[in-house]
Amino acid sequence: MPITLEKPAAKIVGMGCLPHDQGVAFRVWAPNAERVALVGDFNHWDESATMMEAEDNGHWYANVAEAEIGDEYRYLIFNGDMKLSRIDPRCREVTNSVGNSVVHDPHFDWEGDKFKMYPFNELVIYEMHVGTFCCDTKDKPGTFESASRKFEYLRSLGINCIQLMPAAEFAGDYSWGYNPAHIYAVESAYGGPHGLKQMVKLAHQHGLAVILDVVYNHFGPSDLHLWQFDGWSENNKGGIYFYNDWRSSTPWGDSRPDYGRQEVRSFIHDNAVMWLEDFHMDGLRYDMTLYMRSVNGNDDTSIPEGWSLAQWINSDLHARFPGKLIIAEDMRNNNWLTKPKEWGGAGFNAQWDAEFVHPIRDVVEQVEDQYRSMFKVHNALCHKFNYSAFERVIYSESHDEVANGKSRVPSEIDEKNPHSWYAQKRTVLASAMVLTAPGIPMLFQGQEFLRTGWFDDTRPIDWHQEKEWRGIVRLYRDLIHLRLNKTGITAGLTGQRVEVHHLNDNDKVVAFRRWKEGGPGDDVIVVANFATNEHTDYRIGLPRGGTWKLRFNSDSTHYSDDFDNTKVVDLVAEEHPYDGQPYSATLQLASYGILVFSEDKPTDK
Structure with missing residues (x-):
């Protein structure tokens, strides 16, 4: 039997799954579909029960009184001979990356959370990968809940801001996070949307700001339901959400979003707003903006609409959420990234500074003293963007700098004995430069207790090392306290x-x-x-x-x-x-x- 669709006086505004007092509304963009059916627990997955209504601009809508929070669902898109079963592109929760969309619960008790972001010159950031930061068992990744147990440790260290590596749903349970399958859904293996909200609330209660890493330079490529979403594509490319010509190519796959199409621009813009509005994030860090603003990293393949998209998102975030920190990873020493939109800039507050990390690592990793250039140290200390030291994030270790053929600083200094006198001394020297130079300093998880080797998303932090190297942890704590002027003398x-x-x-x-x-x-x-x-x-x-x-x-x-x-x-x-x-x-x-x-x-x- 076809399900009865409720038709309230006015349609529910918004995209995706929209719970309300009289049921749940659904809206999806599929401009090339001939018809769309909504299937789920609420109609026993009967594809004839809930046919969606065609709206203007390729949108399809249904309001289902019987649908409830927790119900699983999908869209069935009909295009010619094709019948495509799709996860909702804007769903906040999935059972897993190839499972079903879930009607999320938008209600959460923030307990009056009114956390205020610190001034940027008073931040010390700690980059964290949830899956490896604090694991309860060897056969499962870490979770938001397990990571939260270390908040008191981080505060005692002096950290006041966490930067989470991407937490949007990715393929499988183990990943760095830079392969987002569903950018609106929170990684189910980490604890889903409720787990992330709980983590942010607890972080704020501990005096920790939270910044989230987001990936807008490509999607997927694995488990990517956006790919040829409604059956249409050109040149065997990705269809409505992607460029369908040479601009689709990225270092991570053929899946660059079409920044020139308004529906795709809104899809990305609304996602950025969601993290700050619904999840109370204190900022965002965009992954490799170089590949949002160019096809292959060269000026002759620039993507103007990628630049204008960043301008739109950033200017809107600054207007709606003043004081939040929006960071770019671009690594091309481009002052325009952190200039305001009204000057033609992209409007980021800060960017990762390649002019600091690479010379500092080079200097401390040289085998012989004679090759250590103090002129490189000078330039790393004095570099600024647009005459502001706090438009740069400075570090000696990050997820990128300790992988991709590179290791943690102690291992680069002495591969055979990364805890040797030389490795300890010069690792500390690099970190001390981070914490005494002008800029926004950042540490990578475990750096403060001489974590060695390279970053691997299946190799969790060994917290026994924190006790083994408690003296080095104390060193980092003392430097951070000086950096933040805790005693009023620095x-x-x-x-x-x-x-x-x-x-x-x-x-x-x-x-x-x-x-x-x-x-x-x-x-x-x-x-x-x-x-x-x-x-x-x-x-x-x-x-x-x-x-x-x-x-x-x-x-x-x-x-x-x-x-x-x-x-x-x-x-x-x-x-x-x-x-x-x-x-x-x-x-x-x-x-x-x-x-x-x-x-x-x-x-x-």
């Missing part, structure tokens, strides 16, 4: 300004000043030795007289029993001009050591 590390006033390429030493407004409690002096040689009575310039107190010494045995515990004392500035500064002092400098000094704030009298 405000300069949250500032824009940097001056590399000492560069000694012969001895491989740099010293730089960081400041926000300047003055005691603000100015910070960082001294770094990129060589094995120790130095006694090494002179560096200082901007003022007085006592510059030692805030951090990476060579302390508090951090590792393998370190040398070189004795360093506070600096008493001499009226001895040096390095272009009016004052100077001498210090002890350990092999591959880094020191941080600042002045106490003057006390009120």
Whole structure:
């Protein structure tokens, strides 16, 4: 028996599955379909029971009073001799990537969540892969719930922002996430939409912002129900959601979305809005925007409509969700990405900085000291986009930098013994540059306890290493607390300004000043030795007289029993001009050591 369709006074607005008080409405875009049937638990999967109504612009609609939250369903699309069974492109939940759409429950108790994103200059980001971050068993990936158990650990470390690798439904249960099969559905193996919301709520309660990685440069290619969705295609390409000519080609498959088609633009735009509106995300990180704005990474194959799509999404997100952080991964040193739309820019707040990570890794991974270039260190410290340090995200490890033929920094330094003295020392040196340079610093999961090897989505974090290397974890904690000015004496590390006033390429030493407004409690002096040689009575310039107190010494045995515990004392500035500064002092400098000094704030009298 055909099911009775309820026809309320006005149709429900929106796309996909739309639960409401009198049932569930459904709307799907299939412009080449001759007819569309809705099948599911609510009509016993009878393809003759619920025929959808054709609307303008290729949309099909049905409102089903009998449909309930939790029901599984699909669309049957008829085109000529083809009968295509499709998962809803906009469904928020699926049984799995090749299973069925699920009528999601839009209700969730956020318990009054009003979390406010931190100022960008006060962020320390921790990139996390849910499937490997915290696993309960060896035969299943980690979940949102298991990852949440480490929030207290992250806060004690000083982290205040998590960046999740993609959590949209992908093929299978194990993946980096950069092969989205259903961009609106939350990965079922991780815990689905309810699990993600619960994780975000708990993160906010722990003072952790959450940024989500999204993939709009391609879809799939596996388990991709969008492919030839309504039966139409040209050149045997992907059909209505994709380019059907040479522009479809990407490094990940022949599945670049058609950024010039309004329905596809809205599909991607609405997805970005969904993450911030419905899931309370504090920002987004777009995967490899280079392949949204060009076909093959070259200017002669640019895709103007991909650029304009990013402009539209970003400007709308900034207007609707002020203060959220929108990041691009582009890796081409392009200032226009972080310029505002009204200037012709793409409107991102920040972008991953290849001009930092690659030179810093190169310098610490060189086998011999003589090949470490302090000029590369200088340029990495001073690089900015559009004159703003906080338009860049800086790091020494990320999911990309520790895979694809590359390993974690300790393993790159000493493949046979990645926990050797050399590997510990130079890994710390790279991370200290991340946490003392101007920019938004980011760590990759496990970096803080010398995780080795390369990133693999089937190789979970071994949390026994966190206890084994608790001293190195303490080192990261101390640096992060200085970076965030927790004690009010290193405000300069949250500032824009940097001056590399000492560069000694012969001895491989740099010293730089960081400041926000300047003055005691603000100015910070960082001294770094990129060589094995120790130095006694090494002179560096200082901007003022007085006592510059030692805030951090990476060579302390508090951090590792393998370190040398070189004795360093506070600096008493001499009226001895040096390095272009009016004052100077001498210090002890350990092999591959880094020191941080600042002045106490003057006390009120």
